[in-house]
Amino acid sequence: MNKSFLLLLIVVFIGLGAFAQPDRWQQRVQYTMEIDMDVQTNRFKGKQKLVYFNNSPDVLQKVFYHLYFNAFQPNSLMDVRSRTIADPDGRVRDRIFKLKENEIGYQKVLSLKQDGKPLQYKVEGTILEVELAKPIAPKSQTIFEMEFEAQVPIQIRRTGRDNAEGVRYSMAQWYPKMAQYDYQGWHAHPYIGREFYGIFGDFDVKISVDSSYMVAATGILQNPQEIGKGYDTKGKPVKRPNSPKLTWQFKASNVHDFVWAADPEFLHTIRKEADLPEIHFFYKNEPQIVEKWRELPNYMVRFFRIMNEKFGKYPYEQFSFIQGGDGGMEYPMATLILGRHKEMAGLVGVAVHEAAHNWFYGILGTNESLYPWMDEGFTTFAEDYIMAEIVGINKENPHIDSYRSYFALVKAGQNEPLSTHADHYRTNRAYSVSSYSIGSIFLNQLSYIIGKEAFDKGMLEYFNTWKFKHPNPNDFIRVMEQVSGLELDWYKEYWIYTTKTIDYGIKAVNKIGSETEVILERKGEMIMPIDVWVTYKDGKKEIYNIPLDLMRGEKKENINNIPLILLSDWGWTYPEYTFKIPANLDGIEKIEIDPTERMADVDRANNGYPFKNVSLKGEKRN
Numbered sequence: 299m300n301k302s303f304l305l306l307l308i309v310v311f312i313g314l315g316a317f318a319q320p321d322r323w324q325q326r327v328q329y330t331m332e333i334d335m336d337v338q339t340n341r342f343k344g345k346q347k348l349v350y351f352n353n354s355p356d357v358l359q360k361v362f363y364h365l366y367f368n369a370f371q372p373n374s375l376m377d378v379r380s381r382t383i384a385d386p387d388g389r390v391r392d393r394i395f396k397l398k399e400n401e402i403g404y405q406k407v408l409s410l411k412q413d414g415k416p417l418q419y420k421v422e423g424t425i426l427e428v429e430l431a432k433p434i435a436p437k438s439q440t441i442f443e444m445e446f447e448a449q450v451p452i453q454i455r456r457t458g459r460d461n462a463e464g465v466r467y468s469m470a471q472w473y474p475k476m477a478q479y480d481y482q483g484w485h486a487h488p489y490i491g492r493e494f495y496g497i498f499g500d501f502d503v504k505i506s507v508d509s510s511y512m513v514a515a516t517g518i519l520q521n522p523q524e525i526g527k528g529y530d531t532k533g534k535p536v537k538r539p540n541s542p543k544l545t546w547q548f549k550a551s552n553v554h555d556f557v558w559a560a561d562p563e564f565l566h567t568i569r570k571e572a573d574l575p576e577i578h579f580f581y582k583n584e585p586q587i588v589e590k591w592r593e594l595p596n597y598m599v600r601f602f603r604i605m606n607e608k609f610g611k612y613p614y615e616q617f618s619f620i621q622g623g624d625g626g627m628e629y630p631m632a633t634l635i636l637g638r639h640k641e642m643a644g645l646v647g648v649a650v651h652e653a654a655h656n657w658f659y660g661i662l663g664t665n666e667s668l669y670p671w672m673d674e675g676f677t678t679f680a681e682d683y684i685m686a687e688i689v690g691i692n693k694e695n696p697h698i699d700s701y702r703s704y705f706a707l708v709k710a711g712q713n714e715p716l717s718t719h720a721d722h723y724r725t726n727r728a729y730s731v732s733s734y735s736i737g738s739i740f741l742n743q744l745s746y747i748i749g750k751e752a753f754d755k756g757m758l759e760y761f762n763t764w765k766f767k768h769p770n771p772n773d774f775i776r777v778m779e780q781v782s783g784l785e786l787d788w789y790k791e792y793w794i795y796t797t798k799t800i801d802y803g804i805k806a807v808n809k810i811g812s813e814t815e816v817i818l819e820r821k822g823e824m825i826m827p828i829d830v831w832v833t834y835k836d837g838k839k840e841i842y843n844i845p846l847d848l849m850r851g852e853k854k855e856n857i858n859n860i861p862l863i864l865l866s867d868w869g870w871t872y873p874e875y876t877f878k879i880p881a882n883l884d885g886i887e888k889i890e891i892d893p894t895e896r897m898a899d900v901d902r903a904n905n906g907y908p909f910k911n912v913s914l915k916g917e918k919r920n
Contacts, residue, residue: 322767323355323481324767325354327348327350327499328499329502329556330347330502331344331504333473333506334543335467335508342447342448342450343445344448345446346446346473347441347443347444348476349440350434350442352440354479358430360428360430361442362426362427362476364424364426364477365405365407365424366475367472368404369394370403370454370458371394371403372402373395374424376455381395383726387726401452402451404448407426410442410445412441413440416431417429417431423488424488448472456491456623457469461624463582465582465621466511467558467561468620469559469560470623470627470634471489472557478495487667487721494667497554500549501517501549503515503517503547505546505547506543508562509541510562511560512564513546513560514580514620515548515618515632516629516630516631517548517550517556517616518548518549518615518616520549523535524538524539529566554660555629555630559580559621559634561582565579565582565583566579567579567595574606575616575617576615576617577599577602577617577619579591582637584637591621591637593642597646597688598619601684601688604688605654608680608757609654610758612657618631619633623636626651631660633652634652636648643691647681651681661766665768671733672774673733674737675736676737678700678735682738683696697739700735700739700742701735701898703734704736707728712724713736714728716740717795742896743897746897747784747849747853748784749782752854755781756781759777760778763777771790771794772790775789784852784853801820802822802828803819803821803891803904804891804904804905804907805874807889812881813879814878814883816878818844820873820875825848826897827844827849827868828875830891831889832886833886833887833888833890834886839860840879841857841863842877843863845865846868847870849867852864890906890907891906892905
């Protein structure tokens with residue numbers, strides 16, 4: 299073997315070792331579905347063929363399906379949860395309890411077979427429990443065939459008909475969906491209106507509905523020249539069947555859910571850019587809606603370019619923004635968002651947030667029921683950054699609202715660990731602030747710990763390593779450890795699994811000859827590395843970086859070319875730390891702990907010298 303070839307092999311193996319690819323198994327599905335919608339009764343009948351690939355090392359004796367529509371019935375778990383929680387969602391409250399028979403939702407399984415053999419099953423609320431005709435062996439596949447019928451509920455939460463803006467159908471969670479089985483076992487959680495976790499696979503869906511309706515959906519329309527309505531290729535004839543209904547066929551590959559929406563008044567516009575997916579917009583033909591939605595494509599072009607650069611390249615050919623739902627909700631290759639907004643920034647904000655979900659919920663596919671903060675929090679972080687860039691909101695500190703919400707929750711004594719399952723938070727407020735705000739702070743604070751350059755590199759590496767693979771918190775932390783060269787398990791353990799808070803302060807500043815002694819103290823229970831900024835009266839600045847001993851190293855960061863002076867580690871058990879500035883106190887204008895405010899210090903009143911109150915108050919995000 300010649301030396302050049304040997305050197306090449308060494309380089310390749312080093313590269314592979316630096317960012318080892320995940321080898322965790324995961325299940326896969328192939329859905330083929332046909333439904334026939336009756337817009338008079340708001341009911342539909344469906345057929346589903348599901349090829350299920352058991353890639354696990356386990357023999358499966360049973361399977362579970364989600365029947366989400368069943369949540370929209372009086373006395374369902376979702377209904378009771380909403381009527382008994384201390385702070386019910388204003389969109390839900392007791393509305394489910396008051397539904398009439400023709401307003402409830404349901405999904406009824408009429409027949410179910412496995413490889414041609416009829417199966418025994420029972421319905422427990424929103425879960426279908428299925429006894430298999432034969433166990434599914436490891437590394438094998440089986441075929442389930444189902445006939446079902448459903449009634450679309452009045453729009454209450456996410457899915458439904460006739461929402462507040464008059465959209466006829468917002469069809470999320472509309473089909474019997476196989477529950478996820480992974481290295482942690484089954485995830486057959488009853489639906490109470492929170493988060494989801496699906497299996498990556500392929501969808502081939504045919505939807506028959508009145509020909510007057512416009513349909514938008516996950517995936518790519520396969521018969522555009524039969525449908526027209528803006529999907530067709532210009533210059534080619536549209537050969538639409540002369541029938542009261544049209545059948546729309548959509549296909550989507552490597553996604554874990556499928557959404558569609560339909561309304562006879564939808565307008566349909568498309569924005570095409572050479573470097574971006576084809577972006578579709580569906581919205582009601584009302585003047586106050588049309589005016590803003592026609593401006594939206596310009597903002598969304600900038601959104602996609604920033605996301606592709608900062609967080610990873612969107613891999614699909616198309617994305618759709620669809621008016622519908624009850625606020626904003628993410629689905630693969632599409633989102634349902636409300637259409638009416640007083641200000642353009644409101645429409646842009648909800649569009650940015652819900653579309654950004656496609657990176658974290660959609661492509662990475664994290665279990666958002668177990669780790670909602672890895673979806674909602676990461677999405678909020680991206681949203682705040684992008685809104686500062688394209689709209690100018692909180693330009694100086696894009697993430698300030700997340701910190702305000704967190705501080706207010708701590709002050710109220712309602713914070714719970716991020717490790718809490720989405721369904722089991724004591725209050726909606728705790729769930730919301732934890733998942734959105736504290737999850738976002740997790741990232742912004744991490745950029746403080748490891749440095750912005752390593753953080754930015756890590757976010758891209760995380761996406762490229764774990765896309766389509768359902769990462770968990772440890773997977774994320776390991777990527778960040780690899781790009782930074784630092785140990786970060788302590789950060790994961792404190793921030794995710796406890797509610798310990800950060801509170802560092804400047805205890806004393808003493809003039810000792812020609813030097814200045816600074817004594818820092820840790821008053822909170824959570825440990826952190828510390829940046830101390832010194833501003834001199836002549837305008838010069840320096841940053842004294844005190845690594846945490848558990849990091850086994852220090853960050854490398856350049857902030858506006860300000861000199862970064864490395865000090866010795868702060869041992870995590872020590873309540874105080876003393877260092878000296880080789881300058882006379884008389885020449886120092888101020889000394890500050892982390893003026894970038896990336897560290898979530900719950901009491902910033904003691905972070906500066908001379909002492910002054912700089913704490914954030916109030917709460918904007920929930």
